[in-house]
Amino acid sequence: MRHHHRLTPLLYLLPNLTGFAIFVLIPVAAAMALSFFRWDLFHPPKFVGLQNFSDLLGWRHDAEGALVFNDASFWKYLYNTLYLMLAIPITMFCSLVLAVLLNQKIPGRMFFRAVFYLPSICAGVGLLLLWKFLYNNDFGLINHLLAWVGITGPDWLNSYNWSKPALMIIMIWGGMGGTGMILYLAGLQGIPPELYEAAEMDGANVLHQFRHITIPMLAPTTFFIFITAVIGGFQGGFDMAYILTNGGPDGATTTISYYIYNHAFEYFNMGYAAALSLVLFALVLFVTILSWRFGRGATE
Amino acid sequence: MADEDPRGLSWLLAAIVAALIGGWFVVGPGADPPADPNRPLKLVLAVPASQSDEVHYRRVITRFEAEHPHIAVEFRSISGNYYQKLLIMMASGMPPDLVWMGEGFAEFASRGAFMDVGDRLERDIDTSDFLPQALQWYRINGRQLGAPFLIDVQFIIYNKKAFDEAGLPYPLDDWEYEEFLTDAQKLTVDRDGDGRVDQLGFYGQLDSSLFGAQFISNDGTHATCDTPQMLDYLQTNRDLFARYHVAPxxxxxxxxxxDVYTIFRQGKAAMLRAYTWDMPFLREQCADMDWDITLNPKVRQRGQWASSAAILISSRTHHPQEAWELNRMFLSGDFQLRMCEKGGLPPNLSVARRMVAENTRKPANLRVLIKARDFLYAKPRIANVTELFRPFVDACDTVWMGTATPAQAMERAQRQINWLIERHRQRQE
Structure with a gap:
């Protein structure tokens, strides 16, 4: 009987665990294993040891004797990925401001909450195509509006200097009213009103209350949003590069995830793509642990 | 309960993984199902989805099945990223018997994805009328992997009204760069005098084949980015938009x-670089316009960018002869004509001539496609061409942006491509 009781919950978990094993655990393990192989998907994988990692992270002397990375593109695309992640704090700040505003008892706040959340539920490809139209140098709305006020807009998606900020604007626009705003709203509603009442009695103005009550009380929420955004940031940029820029100009908008896709499905270097994925995983893990170690203290 | 016995969860997960892996070894790739003599033989044909083309494929299949009652053909119309899905089908050990191939040919062919049909082609198909380059495009490492049923060609489409308004004669098929540039300059117009160009002379760029330039050698052993021809190609195209302001x-x-069709239809460009696959859109969207087509102007030499489409047989098919019987039907003049009539050049000269003779729609000058046969240039058919092409594209971007001279950009591309070639060579050893 006792044995039966022990098995029952495991059997309930069986369907979920089977799905987890098929779609997550085994593919992840296979990708890890694959990073030690060379595989073009046509011939059997060939074990190459650490060759993929050496090609990816190693360096060599070029014809002039200068020390250069074996895969300089990887470092460039890692820089691009980190650059685009600068949108994270801006997005978080905008989410917080929106949440604070939409937490006020203003008329139509439910409507505004829905409006700001809309980009999160709309099809990403459709939105990106709209942005492509907006950024168009010939007939895009953004440069058209800028021209009205006497500014000659840049060729957003075709300029090395402007393409990354252009993508960041999309990220901020799409992210500020999304999950971050919802989580901040939930966090704001969890702050006991007595704290504000007490502060008000002590003469604290709105800014003081925000600085000394709202922000500290929202610290766990901020920490959670930050960690998930950083993880997403490292893995992000693929759809924008794929749809808007094809990774250009001159690789300015290629991120690590797009580079992985290219190696796997365009260049047929599946083992190298797996090694890239593993390095990306290590990076995400490292940054998450760092954030956890240094960020947790601030939330407690 | 599970909290009391977390090891139970781990054991269950381990058991599931073991069962799945064990199952995969039993039924996974490599375990071909035994042939059932009572079941009809089945061929699988995979092509990218397109409703209008599907009718033509199905017509051939119906005829084939009528002639071969013991063979059933499964037609798979693949939507979305065709090559990626095909790659996954091949990697999973379930390749279709016959597959459509276009620009992705070199990547698949160089990895041994297709069967050599050289002997069968020679035996069963009269190729004397066939465009020789088109056969050459499908020959890799001495193996003839098939032949195309359609050739795509790049050409220039022009707005007759714009030429009339500028008082220019329509371009002839044998025009040269100087005439092209003069026309493009005269056709670039600021109608309302606001300082912004309302009509560009040319919406496109001149193909590298016009300069005799190619980013890599034909055998794929070294980059050829830093040749005078390539530098000329980059400088000339940069001049078109940065110096003469006649093109974007x-x-x-x-x-x-x-959106280029809209740009052309709205009169924002007098000449447009277009391709045979654009023809249905041009005929539909520019129906009320007076337009025609011509060849590229001669720069250092004549040249027209070209691509092609073919049905090829997987090297892993279990039914090579039956697949070939179906494949040869896709090389028939009738199929070429049907597939090319909305846009494309039939590889058979007699079929191409027939198509032009029977054409009653725009463009009136469709015969230039036959003239183009003499100087078609396709992408090099070498392994890893997509990966090797990337540094070249990136370097070209720096020229277009004006952050590097053609010489600086190509020196960089040359170095990067040669390094990639060397790395691939080392990996092969």
Whole structure:
């Protein structure tokens, strides 16, 4: 009987665990294993040891004797990925401001909450195509509006200097009213009103209350949003590069995830793509642990 | 309960993984099902989805099945990223018997994806009338992997009204760069005098084949980016938008995508670089316009960018002869004509001539496609061409952006491509 009781919950978990094993655990393990192989998907994988990692992270002397990375593109695309992640704090700040505003008892706040959340539920490809139209140098709305006020807009998606900020604007626009705003709203509603009442009695103005009550009380929420955004940031940029820029100009908008896709499905270097994925995983893990170690203290 | 016994969860997960892996070894790739003599033989044909083309494929299949009652053909119309899905089908050990191939041919062919049909082609098909380059495009490492049923060609489409308004004669098929540039300058117009160009002379860029330039050698052993021809190609195209202001930058052109038809229809460009696959859109969207087509102007030499489409047989098919019987039907003149009539050049000269003779729609000058046969240039058919092409594209971007001279950009591309070639060579050893 006792044995039966022990098995029952495991059997309930069986369907979920089977799905987890098929779609997550085994593919992840296979990708890890694959990073030690060379595989073009046509011939059997060939074990190459650490060759993929050496090609990816190693360096060599070029014809002039200068020390250069074996895969300089990887470092460039890692820089691009980190650059685009600068949108994270801006997005978080905008989410917080929106949440604070939409937490006020203003008329139509439910409507505004829905409006700001809309980009999160709309099809990403459709939105990106709209942005492509907006950024168009010939007939895009953004440069058209800028021209009205006497500014000659840049060729957003075709300029090395402007393409990354252009993508960041999309990220901020799409992210500020999304999950971050919802989580901040939930966090704001969890702050006991007595704290504000007490502060008000002590003469604290709105800014003081925000600085000394709202922000500290929202610290766990901020920490959670930050960690998930950083993880997403490292893995992000693929759809924008794929749809808007094809990774250009001159690789300015290629991120690590797009580079992985290219190696796997365009260049047929599946083992190298797996090694890239593993390095990306290590990076995400490292940054998450760092954030956890240094960020947790601030939330407690 | 599970909290009391977390090891139970781990054991269950381990058991599931073991069962799945064990099951995969039993039924996974390599375990071909035994042939059932009572079941009809089945061929699988995979092509990218397109409703209008599907009718033509199905017509051939119906005829084939009538002639071969013991063979059933499964037609798989694949939507979305065709090559990626095909790659996954091949990697999973379930390749279709016959597959459509276009620009992705070299990547698949260089990895042994297709069967050599050289002997069968020689035996069963009269190729004397066939465009020789088109056969050459499908020959890799001495193996003839098939032949195309359609050739796509790049050409220039022009707005007759714009030429009339500028008082220019329509371009002839044998025009040269100087005439092209003069026309493009006269056709670039600021109608309302606001300082902004309302009509560009040319919406496109001149193909590298016109300069005799190619980013890599034909055998794929070394980069050829730093040749005078390539530098000329880059400088000439940069001059078109940065010096003469008669064309947009190549990046703007790429970014415009299918909006180029709108640009042409709205009279914002007098000449447009177009391809045979654009023909249905041009006929539909520019029906009320007076337009025609011509060849590229001669620069250092004549040249027309070309691509092609073919049905090829997987090297892993279990039914090579039956697959070939179906494949040869896709090389028939009738199929070529049907597939090319909305846009494309039949590889058979007699079929191409028939198509032109029977054409009653725009463009009136469709015969230039036959003239183009003499100087078609396709992408090099070498392994890893997509990966090797990337540094070249990136370096070209720096020229278009004006952040590097052609010489600086190509020196960089040359170095990067040669390094990639060397790395691939080392990996092969």
């Amino acid at each position: 930058s190549p990046q703007q052109i790429n970014g415009a995508g299918s």
